[in-house]
Amino acid sequence: MRATRRPLVNANVARISASGIRKYFDLAAGLEGVISLGVGEPDFVTPERFREAAIRSIREGRTKYTSNYGILELREAISEHTARLRGVRYDPASEILVTVGVSEAVDLAMRATLNQGDEVILADPSYVAYVPGVVLAGAVPVPVPTDEAHDFRLRPEDVERAITPRTRAILLGFPNNPTGGVLEPSDVKGIAELAERHDLLVYADEIYDRLVYGREHRSIVSLPGMKERTVYLAGFSKSYAMTGWRVGYACAPAEVIEQMMKIHQYTVMCVPTAGQYAALEALRSGEEEVRRMVAAYDERRKVMLRRFNELGLHCFEPRGAFYCFPNVTRTGLSDGEFSERLITEEKVVVVPGSAFGERGAGHVRACYAASLEKIEEACDRIARFVGRR
Ligand SMILES: Cc1ncc(COP(=O)(O)O)c(C=O)c1O
Numbered sequence: 001m002r003a004t005r006r007p008l009v010n011a012n013v014a015r016i017s018a019s020g021i022r023k024y025f026d027l028a029a030g031l032e033g034v035i036s037l038g039v040g041e042p043d044f045v046t047p048e049r050f051r052e053a054a055i056r057s058i059r060e061g062r063t064k065y066t067s068n069y070g071i072l073e074l075r076e077a078i079s080e081h082t083a084r085l086r087g088v089r090y091d092p093a094s095e096i097l098v099t100v101g102v103s104e105a106v107d108l109a110m111r112a113t114l115n116q117g118d119e120v121i122l123a124d125p126s127y128v129a130y131v132p133g134v135v136l137a138g139a140v141p142v143p144v145p146t147d148e149a150h151d152f153r154l155r156p157e158d159v160e161r162a163i164t165p166r167t168r169a170i171l172l173g174f175p176n177n178p179t180g181g182v183l184e185p186s187d188v189k190g191i192a193e194l195a196e197r198h199d200l201l202v203y204a205d206e207i208y209d210r211l212v213y214g215r216e217h218r219s220i221v222s223l224p225g226m227k228e229r230t231v232y233l234a235g236f237s238k239s240y241a242m243t244g245w246r247v248g249y250a251c252a253p254a255e256v257i258e259q260m261m262k263i264h265q266y267t268v269m270c271v272p273t274a275g276q277y278a279a280l281e282a283l284r285s286g287e288e289e290v291r292r293m294v295a296a297y298d299e300r301r302k303v304m305l306r307r308f309n310e311l312g313l314h315c316f317e318p319r320g321a322f323y324c325f326p327n328v329t330r331t332g333l334s335d336g337e338f339s340e341r342l343i344t345e346e347k348v349v350v351v352p353g354s355a356f357g358e359r360g361a362g363h364v365r366a367c368y369a370a371s372l373e374k375i376e377e378a379c380d381r382i383a384r385f386v387g388r389r
Helices: 011-015 022-028 048-059 072-086 101-113 130-136 156-162 185-197 254-267 273-285 287-310 335-346 372-387
Strands: 096-099 119-124 140-145 167-172 201-205 230-235 248-251 364-367
Touching: 011 130, 022 335, 048 273, 072 096, 072 230, 072 248, 072 273, 096 101, 096 254, 101 130, 101 167, 101 201, 101 230, 101 248, 101 254, 119 130, 130 140, 140 156, 156 185, 167 185, 185 201, 248 254, 273 287, 287 372, 335 364, 335 372
Parallel strands: 119 140, 119 167, 167 201, 201 230
Antiparallel strands: 096 248, 230 248
8 A cells, every 4th residue: 555645845845935026037038128127136247356356266276165154364354344334343263154145144044043933023025035034944924014104114113012922033134125214223222222121133134234325324233232142144245246146144143153154064065265255355445346336326216216206106215225116006006917017018027015025015126226228218118007007
């Protein structure tokens, strides 16, 4: 007799769904003349100096595994960089781990610190990988709604209401993907106080820390006492136009980094060596490049924001990252229908807000890390599309 067939797959993995934004990229693939405001990545090629540094490392024969933590010079540069930007100094020997993008860092941080059934508070909407990451770590995501009326901030009073005896951590992803919202200094302070009072960890995903417009980025890790309870995550993909290189990093208390390193060691071993040299060069000489790209994003941000509002698609002013998050409800379409029809009718890719959480419904995310010409042309097409509704 044959035994009954058991499921081939892990139940926890089966519970999470594939990213809700991929479908829109697939719909657009192969269509002639598409303008994509879909993918969240710079249209700039990685600056030449960073590319050259990687090529040089290969020419010099640096083609072997590196330390599991990442090359020491890069960890030293990250330590300096974080001290300069955030006023917090991490020990390159024990408190910094170089990871395969911030993606890996988010996953490692949660797997290394959460236990079964722990609750993690996070903003709704937010980055697509957060909820699956919490679930894969065996924990429970607790989305806290953010809204346009409050500039899509994660307000301490809302966080406080979500805290239960099972809460273990707060995941802060600000500047926010998809809304472009940032936290006010009073939000950061209030959330830090809650973390202290309830003995919570904070995961601070600050991948967009350099992409802020007309203001300074405030990091929770800069506040007194927060270094001890924060896993600070940052990287190179967005600020340095290095998405394809897959380099990010985590800074945290040594006991957390030690556990994260073990998972990293047994799963990926180390970040590809050439990418680490490119990242090192980015930290050493990339400041001008960052400023140049941020100035370009700011100009594009203003154009896209104006165009959406002129079109009657009300758009909150994004203060960070590189996304506009207009409200599309007046078209009578859901955000999913809007995105799908916009591709088929006008060949413009945007992403439905509901892919980022329930509170994203009624909005779409449009990335303005595209050239001004493309943004203008896409907005002309969107105007035509909206005009037909
Ligand atoms: C908020 C946020 N965190 C992390 C990531 C992942 O970035 P990386 O390329 O460093 O893995 C992204 C990418 O879109 C993001 O938006």
